[in-house]
Amino acid sequence: MKTMENGHPSDNCTAENLPLYNFYASVMIMEFTLGLPLNLSVLYLFIFKLKFWKSKTNNIFLFNLVLADVLLLICLPVKAYHFLNGNRRSTEGATCKAMLFMLFLNRGASIAFLTVISVDRYFNVVHPGKKNFAKAFKRSPHISFLIWLLLLPLTIPTMLKSFECCNSYGREDDTLVEDVTDTLREVVFFTQILIPFFVLVYCTVCIVNRLKKKTVGDSTKLRRAVFLVTSVMLVFSFCFLPCTIARMVLLIVRVENLPGAEAIVVQVFDGLMVLSYMDCLVDPIVYCLSSTKFKSLYLTTYCRCLLSENVEITESTISKGNNSSPKRNNNILLHSM
Template sequence: MDLVTGTPIVVNETSTRCLSAQEDAGTLFLQMIMIIEITVGLPGNIIALWIFFFRMKFWKPHIIFLLNLVLADFLLLISVPFRIHTHMRGEYWVFGEVWCSINLFMLAVNRSASIAFMTVVALDRYFKVIHPHHWISQMTLTHAAWLAGLTWVAVIALRIPLLTTNLLQQDGNISLCRSFNFYKVIPVGVKIHYVAFVAEFFLPWFLLLFSSAKIACYLNQQKLKDMQKRVRRAIRAVAVISIVFTFCFMPSVITGLVALYIRNLHPMKCKIYHRSTQLFMTCISFTYLNSASDPFIYFYSSSMFRNILRSSNCFKKHVSRVINAEK
């Protein structure tokens, strides 16, 4: 199966017999999620970009990190239409080998960058509350810009191996563009991709849980109401990041590991392998929702963003339409 696109991969004759026509249901669900991602994520991120560039008067380090999260989302929004087109053509990739590698590279970079900047925003909230006098809490805009730049360098460097590997495979007369294929000898670049897919989830996830727990404990120890209000805002921001992070990325990682375990250690259990693959195809769809969910992170992580959005005419009109629709 493809750890980016969610497409099951034919490994051998046994695996071929395990896969049936039911896989179309998973592909259809994936198409629906990607269409939702475009229709919801694109307007939300355009509004966020407009606020950051044209309405934000005062900049703080966490605003820089949120802006970079928006930029990461646009990599996904650019790439998804090509995946929709491919799924609608029965997995037939018509855009050539070069764009196949670039497309999968952009999807992988979006995932890595989204995870990285979500984690950085959460840790920034954690240090501001728990360690207000730490040098990280005193970070300047210049330091934040350098950190964001180094994050992009690390993310891109980690995913460059995808650009050096031929990811376009032939299945008869059909070209398949996948980041996960059957190899007699797995290329080094693909191995790095597999390891990164799993590792870049678990470490940040534990950091998010740790930050949430520490801020919650700190909240219980505070007696001043003004201090409690500030801490509550921080824990709300970290909690929203943790929920979005877990919802979007955990299902695909867990089901992907289960499916790989069954394929490698129990290759004859076709029924179980097929079910695990279908489950993975469903769960990988949630990864595409991270861009549509990120506006919630902007809203709860920055009071300035929240106030600007609430005062904007487009937000007021949208709220009015929702209220009128409910009536």
């Protein structure tokens, strides 16, 4: 195996196990092929059918979640191309930094909007009588714009040096500036996942407990609501936690100077990062299509032949729903719990 002078395999950007990385590339191509049309079709509905900017619900947050997934999916063919050519990343510095910027910005946006949606749902279900900051902003794009703006500086540490390889963390000859840069990059990576995870755990537990105690209401809607909040946790745990754990192990074996173990962990980490991109494929299904009304709108628009007469809804019904009052319109998507 090729290594650099310092003996750290993750400093070598060559994909040594080419068949394995060809498989990773195939998975990313599959994610792109399936995920892009699905996300674009949902994006079309938000813009031309639901007119999300006029919505009184959290459609603006959902629109930005889908938008972040689309922008992330666009990066996957480039990354797959590098894997197929035996490289873990682009050999050109500008292309590598541009890819890191897009991947981490849009991945972070996807996690951020997922968390904001869950927090908003938490207040609406657990504390329906209390006003909260999410309600104050969800009727305008201001909070969405703020999230994108705050994520921009968080991508800077990942662009100072290549994150996926040529990572100098753990070298004995690092300068103070290099140590600070590497540490900041790792802090950003872990906090971007761990903090939202704990927020999601808290919100999900509270929502499930609240819904279990509710004895009045449609039991079918209650079961659907429990399914929605628990699927948030399942998707997040499946897509993001494995690569976080692998990153922890990679840092440990690197600091302990175990090149043999590191060579294996690097390949596992790259594979689990590919798995994390699966989030773009399942987000529209879990957070959008699980709503009965949105699912009916989706099928009416794209798969009319699959609908029976008593299930089909017309476009005029949707447009009326968009112009109705907040109290009557607050069930169109995730508030249909």
